[in-house]
Structure formats: C-alpha cells, structure tokens
Amino acid sequence: MKYGIDIGHNCPPSDIGYMGIKKEDELNKEVGVKVIAKLKELKHEVVYCTPSADSSLSNSLYRRVNKANEENVDLYVSIHFNGGRGEGTEVFAISESSKKTAKRVVDEIAQLGYVNRGVKDGSFLYLLKNTKMPAILVEVGFLNSKDDMERFNAENIANAIVNGITTF
Numbered sequence: 001m002k003y004g005i006d007i008g009h010n011c012p013p014s015d016i017g018y019m020g021i022k023k024e025d026e027l028n029k030e031v032g033v034k035v036i037a038k039l040k041e042l043k044h045e046v047v048y049c050t051p052s053a054d055s056s057l058s059n060s061l062y063r064r065v066n067k068a069n070e071e072n073v074d075l076y077v078s079i080h081f082n083g084g085r086g087e088g089t090e091v092f093a094i095s096e097s098s099k100k101t102a103k104r105v106v107d108e109i110a111q112l113g114y115v116n117r118g119v120k121d122g123s124f125l126y127l128l129k130n131t132k133m134p135a136i137l138v139e140v141g142f143l144n145s146k147d148d149m150e151r152f153n154a155e156n157i158a159n160a161i162v163n164g165i166t167t168f
Contacts, residue, residue, distance in 0.1 A: 003039055003165065004073035006049040006064050006127070007032030008080035008137075017080075020143025024081045027152065031140065032079045034158035042166060047071040049078075065130045075101065076135035077165060078127050087145045088115025092122030092137040094129070102136045105164030112160060113151050114141055136165075 009017030009025040017024030032050075039046050049067045051060055068076045082090070089109040091102035102119040110116035122128040128135045140157055141148030 001166075002045040002047065002072070002074045004047045004049045004068035004071065004076040004131075004133075005032060005036050005039070006068070006076065006078040008050075008078055020081075020083060021146065021149045022081075022143055022152070024083070024143055027081050027140070027143075027154075028079050030154040031157050031161070034154055035077070035079065035161050038158055038162045039166075042162070044166070047073050049073075049076070061126045065127060068135075069130075069132050073133055075165060076127070076131045076133055077161070078135070078137040079161070080137060080139050082139040082142045083144070084142070085144060086117075086142045087148055088117040089141055090117035090120050090139045092120045092125055092128060092139070093135070094122050095134055098122075098128075098134040098136055101134060101165055104167055105136065105138055105161055108160035108164040109138075109140060109157065112153070112156050114148060 008028040036046050049064045051063045089106055091106040093099045093102035099119050106116060122137055125137055127137060
C-alpha cells in the first residue's frame with residue numbers, strides 16, 4: 001500500500017504548530033519519522049508530504065495536499081498534537097472508509113492510556129477536504145495536559161498508528 005505521511009507543521013517559518021508543555025512540531029516529527037520507518041519495514045511505499053519550508057500556513061497546507069494527490073497515495077495520514085485544554089486522543093476523518101481507519105487508530109492510541117475522544121468530523125479541515133483519497137488527521141494528545149505529556153512515548157505511539165492504518 002502507498003501511504004502519504006504528513007508530519008504536522010514542521011514547516012518554518014510560518015507553520016510550526018502549537019506550544020504547550022512541549023512543542024507540537026517536535027513531537028509530530030518524533031512520532032512521524034518512526035511511523036515512516038515502520039511502514040517501510042513492513043514493505044509499504046511511503047510518500048513524505050511535509051514541505052521543508054514555506055512562506056505561509058495556507059501555502060504549506062496546499063503543498064501537503066498537492067503532494068499526496070500528485071503521488072496518488074492510497075491513504076493520507078497527518079500527525080498532530082492538540083492545543084488548548086483537554087485530555088486524550090482523537091482522529092478526524094470525512095469519508096466512511098477514513099472513519100473506519102480513524103476508529104482503529106484512535107482505539108490503538110487509547111490502549112496506551114490516553115482518553116479515547118473518538119472519531120471526529122473533519123469536514124472543516126483543509127487537509128481532509130482537499131485530498132482525493134481516504135485521509136485522517138491524528139491528534140495524539142493535548143500539549144497542555146500534564147498526563148498526556150507524561151504518557152508520551154514516540155515508539156509506542158508510532159506502533160499504535162501503524163497498527164491502526166495497516167490492519168483491515
């Protein structure tokens with residue numbers, strides 16, 4: 001299978017994500033590079049959809065979607081951490097097939113001790129509205145939650161995401 005992996009934000013100077021107890025772009029990258037490596041170990045094709053730099057958030061989003069669409073990936077996965085107050089993991093999706101994948105991913109991450117906030121409607125998210133293939137946006141946990149940040153383990157989270165997206 002061909003996966004489009006988007007390590008959320010990580011596109012300076014305009015798109016660096018949220019700053020809580022930890023920095024979103026750093027956690028996204030820590031998890032994302034492990035997801036990519038694990039998918040390659042399983043002999044899947046991986047397309048890296050994160051631009052290296054961009055002048056604006058809107059251009060960064062456009063380039064991520066464009067890369068996935070041009071490469072005709074089978075599943076697009078955007079990896080993030082939530083900002084603001086709250087606790088737990090949630091995954092955004094639009095289509096029915098995306099929602100099934102999102103459910104598997106959120107359940108896998110919840111098994112690591114995160115509160116399961118479920119699958120959410122992602123119809124307002126540019127990344128999900130504009131990709132031509134099934135797509136999910138994973139919000140692993142909350143950057144302002146002490147419990148979520150203490151629970152953070154990039155290896156375990158990457159395993160959970162990979163298990164969720166490769167199990168049918």
